[in-house]
Amino acid sequence: GQQLNQSPQSMFIQEGEDVSMNCTSSSIFNTWLWYKQDPGEGPVLLIALYKAGELTSNGRLTAQFGITRKDSFLNISASIPSDVGIYFCAGEGAFGKGTLLTVNP
């Protein structure tokens, strides 16, 4: 099956800082997706990427689909306390192991 490597596993930052996380795959993907999971909830889609090289923003979130089609990153600018949660990358039905983000007010 698809192998997704997501890093970092966890991050602890101060409110207002920017955050970056990334994902690499062992094979080429046609779609990269980024989800956020709040405690006790199911994951919610944040950003979907469909073209190699595509850079997409959603508010303070920016994500890019790597040119090689084997990687993607997600940036969060000016973090706020409600950004806390687990962020997952996904593609072709497979999910990364997640990045746990903690924001210190």
Next chain:
Amino acid sequence: GAGVSQSPSNKVTEKGKDVELRCDPISGHTALYWYRQSLGQGLEFLIYFQGNSAPDKSGLPSDRFSAERTGGSVSTLTIQRTQQEDSAVYFCASSPQHNEQFFGPGTRLTVL
């Protein structure tokens, strides 16, 4: 419109008993997925249904696990002879095609 719903929200069972978990996907979504998530872990793929095609069962951990999708809509995940290591949150997701997935709230299964 309604999102993905799952029932029950919580299930406590004794080791060795069978359990059934239900998923009602978003109407019109052709793809349906089951995942499980152990405490503090990522999402583990279990099974994927796409339209009338044969399901991708490659993620089912053992033959105690099975799933059906009736009429291309509702799905049931069945775990036979439950074990303590089956304890996890089981998520269902549906998708209009094989990409963007919309997740249900999950069923928390506890096997005593």
